Amino acid sequence: MYAFNYHRPASLAEASAVLVANADAKFMAGGQTLLPAMKLRLANPSDLVDLVALRAELSGIRREGDRVVIGAMTRHGEIATSDVLLAAIPALAGMAAIVGDPAVRSRGTMGGSLANNDPAADYPAAALALGATIVTDRREIAADHYFLGLFETALEEGEIITAIAWPIPKRAGYEKFRNPASRYAMVGVFVAERADGAVRVTVTGAGASGVFRATDFETALTADFSSAALAGVAASPEGLNTDIHADAEYRAHLVGVMARRAVAAATA
Amino acid sequence: MPTVSMTVNGKTVRRDVDPRTLLVNFLRNDLRLTGTHVGCDTSQCGACVVHADGRAIKSCTSLALSCDGMAVTTIEGLATGADLHPMQEAFRQHHGLQCGYCTPGMIMTAIDLVARKGHHLDEHTIREELEGNICRCTGYHNIVKAVAAGAEAMKAPAEVPAMAAE
Incomplete structure (x- = not known):
C-alpha cells in the first residue's frame, strides 16, 4: 500500500470539503x-476520507410507505437480517x-458498493431493476441515470451517498452464478415485477460496461411472468465480457439460466 | 503519525501508527499478539479474523485507525486463565486442526456464528458460514464437528446460573 493521509471527518460537510480539497482523495465506507485495491496498488489515493464516524448518522433501515430506505453505511449483514426488509423486499435481503x-x-456497506459500481457487484442489478433512488448529500438520483459504466457513476466530486430508497415491488428474485474462486458474480440476474406492473430484468457481472437491462427477457416476462415464458429467449454474447473465467458465449448462456432461476425464486 | 486507541482483550491500548497500518499488523507487530495470523492478505482465507465491537471481521482488510474506539477481541482474549473457551476446547477435543494456522480465525468465526445463529447448528449452515475461512489441511470434516460441538457447549455456562437462580 502506498502512503496516504488519513482523515476521519465528523460531518458530511467536512467529509465533502476534505475530498474536494485533495485532488486524489477517496472516500472509504467499509x-x-x-x-x-490499495494493497494491490491498483488504487493510490493521496488522502483517505474514512466515513466511519458518520456510521450512526448514515445507517439504519426503515419503511416509508411504499418504499424501504436504507442508510448508505448500513452493512450487508444488517441488510440481510433486517426484519423490515425481509418482509418488504426479501430478494434484496x-x-x-x-x-x-x-x-x-x-x-462492507450498501452505499460503498453502489458508489464503487464494480461491474460484478450485486446491488447495481437490484437498483436498476427495482428503480431505486440514490440519495446523496445534495440531490436524489434515479438508478436509471446513475450507473454510467465500469466503476463510473453520476456522483460528482465530493458527493456522498447518504441513503438508498427502494420501491417495494410486487415480486422479485435474484440469482447469481459465482466465480468458484473469487465468489464474485460471473453472472447475476435480478428480475422484478414492480408495483405498477412493469417488469425489469437486469444483469450484473457479465456486461463489458457494467450492469444492464435484458430487454428481450423483460418483454417475454411482461406477457407472462413465469420461467416457462423465457424458454425460447436467449441473451446475445455481444457486449459481454470475455476473460480467463468465462467467454462471452458462456456468460450469455448463464444469463438465460440465471434469469429462469430468478423468476422461479420470485414466483415461488 | 496519528494516534489510535482501542480496547484489545479488555485492555486499553494507545499507539502512534502509520495510517497504512492494518489492524492485523497493529495486533501482531505493535501489541505482539501473534495468535491472529496473516494467511492470504487478500481477505479470502480468514486466518486474520478477530471480533471488533462483537462482530467477526477480517483484520487484514481493516485499517487500525478505522477501529479507533472499538473493542477488539483476538484469540488470546478467549480463554479464562487455564480454562479454554468452549469453542477452543471443542476444536481440541474433535481435533479440528492439523497445522493450526487457520485455527484462530476458524474459532473467532465460529463464535461469531453462534452469536448470530444460535447454538444448534446443522452441518449445512456451518459449512456455508465457513465460506470465508480456508483450511488447507483438514478437509474441514473435524472443523465442522468442532464448531457444532463448541456451539452446543457455549450454551451451558449461560444456562447454569439461570437454573441455579430458580
Whole structure:
C-alpha cells in the first residue's frame, strides 16, 4: 500500500470539503473493496476520507410507505437480517446475504458498493431493476441515470451517498452464478415485477460496461411472468465480457439460466 | 503519525501508527499478539479474523485507525486463565486442526456464528458460514464437528446460573 493521509471527518460537510480539497482523495465506507485495491496498488489515493464516524448518522433501515430506505453505511449483514426488509423486499435481503462472506458482510456497506459500481457487484442489478433512488448529500438520483459504466457513476466530486430508497415491488428474485474462486458474480440476474406492473430484468457481472437491462427477457416476462415464458429467449454474447473465467458465449448462456432461476425464486 | 486507541482483550491500548497500518499488523507487530495470523492478505482465507465491537471481521482488510474506539477481541482474549473457551476446547477435543494456522480465525468465526445463529447448528449452515475461512489441511470434516460441538457447549455456562437462580 502506498502512503496516504488519513482523515476521519465528523460531518458530511467536512467529509465533502476534505475530498474536494485533495485532488486524489477517496472516500472509504467499509473498505472491503478499496483496501484490497490499495494493497494491490491498483488504487493510490493521496488522502483517505474514512466515513466511519458518520456510521450512526448514515445507517439504519426503515419503511416509508411504499418504499424501504436504507442508510448508505448500513452493512450487508444488517441488510440481510433486517426484519423490515425481509418482509418488504426479501430478494434484496437475500442478495445482501450472499455478498462476500460473513466477515466481509460485517464491514462492507450498501452505499460503498453502489458508489464503487464494480461491474460484478450485486446491488447495481437490484437498483436498476427495482428503480431505486440514490440519495446523496445534495440531490436524489434515479438508478436509471446513475450507473454510467465500469466503476463510473453520476456522483460528482465530493458527493456522498447518504441513503438508498427502494420501491417495494410486487415480486422479485435474484440469482447469481459465482466465480468458484473469487465468489464474485460471473453472472447475476435480478428480475422484478414492480408495483405498477412493469417488469425489469437486469444483469450484473457479465456486461463489458457494467450492469444492464435484458430487454428481450423483460418483454417475454411482461406477457407472462413465469420461467416457462423465457424458454425460447436467449441473451446475445455481444457486449459481454470475455476473460480467463468465462467467454462471452458462456456468460450469455448463464444469463438465460440465471434469469429462469430468478423468476422461479420470485414466483415461488 | 496519528494516534489510535482501542480496547484489545479488555485492555486499553494507545499507539502512534502509520495510517497504512492494518489492524492485523497493529495486533501482531505493535501489541505482539501473534495468535491472529496473516494467511492470504487478500481477505479470502480468514486466518486474520478477530471480533471488533462483537462482530467477526477480517483484520487484514481493516485499517487500525478505522477501529479507533472499538473493542477488539483476538484469540488470546478467549480463554479464562487455564480454562479454554468452549469453542477452543471443542476444536481440541474433535481435533479440528492439523497445522493450526487457520485455527484462530476458524474459532473467532465460529463464535461469531453462534452469536448470530444460535447454538444448534446443522452441518449445512456451518459449512456455508465457513465460506470465508480456508483450511488447507483438514478437509474441514473435524472443523465442522468442532464448531457444532463448541456451539452446543457455549450454551451451558449461560444456562447454569439461570437454573441455579430458580
